[in-house]
Amino acid sequence: xxxxxxxxxxxxxxxxxxxxxxxxxxxxxxxxxxxxxxxxxxxxxxxxxxxxxxxxxxxxxxxxx
Numbered sequence: 001x002x003x004x005x006x007x008x009x010x011x012x013x014x015x016x017x018x019x020x021x022x023x024x025x026x027x028x029x030x031x032x033x034x035x036x037x038x039x040x041x042x043x044x045x046x047x048x049x050x051x052x053x054x055x056x057x058x059x060x061x062x063x064x065x
Contacts, residue, residue, distance in 0.1 A: 022049035 031043040042060065050056045 020052065023052045023054075024048075024050040 025048070027047045029043055029046045030041065033040045033042060043058070046058070048056065
């Protein structure tokens, strides 16, 4: 398994080929657990394009995703 840091991911981004749109595209995704003062943002403003044939996962510090 490989882990990519946010800085590495930003450097690795290349524009998508307009003739081959992504298999999956998500923009500004957020996921919050709880309410009010006990709320925890698991995802905050995550955007991703996944090309055809690529596998991508979002994992937290515990390894769950």
